[in-house]
Amino acid sequence: MATRIDKKITGYSVALPEDKAKQADTPAAPATGEERGAKVIQMHEKIERPETLVGTTYKLKTPLFEHALYVTINDIVLNAGSEHEHRRPFEIFINSKNMDHFQWIVALTRIMSAVFRKGGDVTFLVEEMKAVFDPRGGYFKAGGVYMPSLVAELGSIVEEHLKAIGMIQEPGMSPEQRALIEEKRAAYAQLESKKNTDEPVAPRDEHSGELFPEPRVHAPARDEDVAVTGDGGASFPPSATMCHKCSTKAIVIMDGCATCLNCGYSKCG
Numbered sequence: 622m623a624t625r626i627d628k629k630i631t632g633y634s635v636a637l638p639e640d641k642a643k644q645a646d647t648p649a650a651p652a653t654g655e656e657r658g659a660k661v662i663q664m665h666e667k668i669e670r671p672e673t674l675v676g677t678t679y680k681l682k683t684p685l686f687e688h689a690l691y692v693t694i695n696d697i698v699l700n701a702g703s704e705h706e707h708r709r710p711f712e713i714f715i716n717s718k719n720m721d722h723f724q725w726i727v728a729l730t731r732i733m734s735a736v737f738r739k740g741g742d743v744t745f746l747v748e749e750m751k752a753v754f755d756p757r758g759g760y761f762k763a764g765g766v767y768m769p770s771l772v773a774e775l776g777s778i779v780e781e782h783l784k785a786i787g788m789i790q791e792p793g794m795s796p797e798q799r800a801l802i803e804e805k806r807a808a809y810a811q812l813e814s815k816k817n818t819d820e821p822v823a824p825r826d827e828h829s830g831e832l833f834p835e836p837r838v839h840a841p842a843r844d845e846d847v848a849v850t851g852d853g854g855a856s857f858p859p860s861a862t863m864c865h866k867c868s869t870k871a872i873v874i875m876d877g878c879a880t881c882l883n884c885g886y887s888k889c890g
């Protein structure tokens with residue numbers, strides 16, 4: 622980092638390792654008025670990696686590779702034990718038996734780790750990564766959530782981690798919204814059970830053809846066409862189509878209207 626010297630130099634000394642350690646205790650970036658004097662350690666590049674860090678490893682299984690990817694995010698706890706205790710990501714590693722993507726995965730994780738260590742707001746990484754589309758097409762995760770690319774899924778893992786350590790606050794649904802979704806799920810379940818008892822002999826295929834006249838969203842072929850689960854463990858019918866609002870296969874037709882059983886989106890308002 623370049624430092625502009627405006628005053629006359631009256632003396633100098635060679636920087637020693639101890640000085641570096643001392644410097645790491647105080648913020649390098651100019652503290653704002655409020656923070657000045659308050660000895661709160663903020664994340665910055667000079668913070669040295671402690672011998673041990675706490676972390677979480679996420680297993681990522683995609684239809685793209687035979688082998689799973691293991692994503693480890695290690696965190697640093699700043700101002701431990703004080704009211705300014707603050708947990709932040711410090712480094713990320715990705716491991717796999719699959720070596721096909723080794724080169725760019727190493728590059729990506731090194732750059733991400735560098736961003737983490739710079740300090741400041743790192744949540745932008747999530748949005749940037751989740752917006753990456755694979756031109757060869759994305760895939761559906763277990764749970765029916767559409768992933769436009771592997772990078773996007775890595776972004777969603779970082780998001781999950783940042784939510785877990787409290788750096789991203791979940792917007793959360795309003796109680797009214799939750800109630801509405803519950804109501805729709807219940808109504809759909811009732812509709813289904815009524816249908817099953819009314820015409821038990823009707824062939825299943827014709828049946829769903831009648832009930833779901835909307836063309837299905839073109840999706841990469843996956844054989845596991847079973848009921849999938851979304852947020853909160855709710856399961857959606859296998860015939861459900863993709864919701865463009867929440868990227869989950871949870872759209873069903875209720876009273877002639879496309880309705881999402883995951884986020885409550887409805888075509889008819």
Ligand SMILES: [Zn+2]
Nearest residue numbers: 864867881884
């Ligand atoms: Zn939805």
